Amino acid sequence: MDLSYIINQLGEEREQYFESVAPPIIQSSNFASKTVADMRYKMKHEVDEYMYTRGNNPTVSIFEKKMAALEGAEHAVAFGSGMGAVAAAVLSQVKAGDHIVCVKRPYTWTKNLLRRFLPRFGVEVTMVDGKNIGRIEEAIRPNTRLIYLESPTSFTFELQDLTAVAAVAKENNCSTIIDNSFASPLHQNPISFGIDLVVHSCTKYIGGHSDVMGGVVCGSREQINQIFKGEFMTLGAVMSPHDAWLFIRGLRTLPVRMDRVAATTRRVVDYLLQHPKVEQVLFPFLPTHPQYELAQRQMRNNSGQFTLLLKAARMEQVDRFCDSLKHFLMAASWGGHESLIFPISATYASEEMKSDLPFNMVRFYVGLEDPDYLIRDLEQALDTM
Incomplete structure (x- = not known):
């Protein structure tokens, strides 16, 4: 899909809002149903319908479609912060008794999530030197369910070989998540190397003006729908329509x-x-x-x-x-x-x-x-x- 089309047109149904060049901010918390049958349908298919902005919102949906396309993903879900996106993505992949392999020196609050928060709920984490694929392989246990990447890493900018990690993960029935904020979706697309989920702190390059906070998770429709029905709807770290509008503006440039x-x-x-x-x-x-x-x-x-x-x-x-x-x-x-x-x-x-x-x-x-x-x-x- 052409980059210019994604940024300037994808998801923007201008005939629905008076041919306005900039999409409207649909600042509504609620969306009405005309009949009980209509409401019943929306409740059954809430993952795709507009019923309550804690789930879907038209302005936010435009932003999600653009981010998914930029990452070469099937679908995306937006959050109120980058850390909200990271936490939801990680939590969607593990349960009590599971083990995570993570690269050394990830983003500080990601490290706190993995080292201080998740152990309280029976999830173990091993931090390894991600430069060496052998170290990642050595750290995998029978109960390892997730390999968490950040390439390049914060501060020291160490890379992981994404193709090699994806292959090792598949061999061991593990999921993979990467924080791709450093490179932006313009400079790196981890899904093309076999990574399952891509997270961004949209506060950074996507917004671009230091005036809005948000995050996004991109991946297959099945995985994103799973996050939507679980961690997203339950924990409530949603992106506001106004913030989504600012991120759409940021994508233009x-x-x-x-x-x-x-x-x-x-x-x-x-x-x-x-x-x-x-x-x-x-x-x-x-x-x-x-x-x-x-x-x-x-x-x-x-x-x-x-x-x-x-x-x-x-x-x-x-x-x-x-x-x-x-x-x-x-x-x-x-x-x-x-x-x-x-x-x-x-x-x-x-x-x-x-x-x-x-x-x-x-x-x-x-x-x-x-x-x-x-x-x-x-x-x-x-x-x-």
Whole structure:
């Protein structure tokens, strides 16, 4: 299906709403039935019908159709946050007594779900080095039901061989889920490699303006309907019609934004690679990256995240560098119009929060600013060290 068609036309029945170019926000919690038979039918087929916005809503449905098509999936269901999507997808695949294999260092709240929440309900989790398919195979037990992936991972940007993982999962009767937020559906489509479910934090690239939160799960119609009838309807982490409308708006410019972000990021990385105060840049699209060939094979282009390791003997030097940046905001998320940093040293506030990563690491997200504007800011901040 053509990308331009998906973004601009798919799911938009304009003749139903006065040929409006932008779809309406159907801000209704309820949808009426004309007869008892009509209501009975809707209740029986609620997975496809409009009855109550906690289930389906016309504006949200447009967004779900577009996201499913972008991922090459049969169907999708949208949530009020990325973590809502992750939690529902994971919970749909396991029960008490089951075991999950997950890559090391996933998104922080995914890790909390797997390591702190699920064990309370009898689900065990093993974290492994996902770079090595052998480690994943070794971790599988007779009761393993799910392999959870994040490729590339947060902060260190390690990849998993999606084709190899999918093959191992099928051999062992396991499901696979991947968080594809880093790459966006434009740069990577895990379903084409055999992965079962794809989750996104739509708050990031899909929204693109740092003004809306949401998540989505994409997969086969059977799996998505299972999630809809179970975790989605039961737990209630639904996306609002207004938020879905904002995400549809975000999709209109997604290709243009991703192209800009990719090009600017390469310029910024090239500058940092030659700077004497930079120890290392972690970025999957560098030819020196140990998984460069895999990145080229699985992803169509780079996105805007990389991690910088500064040549710093003391945390104070890293703090001074971060505090001196004028055009990179310090914030936890990414994917919007603005460039950001997240210093690992910030997690050193307490032992409970402390990351196992070194204090001289700073994660960067490059937004839509001019590359020279960002490079000048980096140069002056590096000088303060």
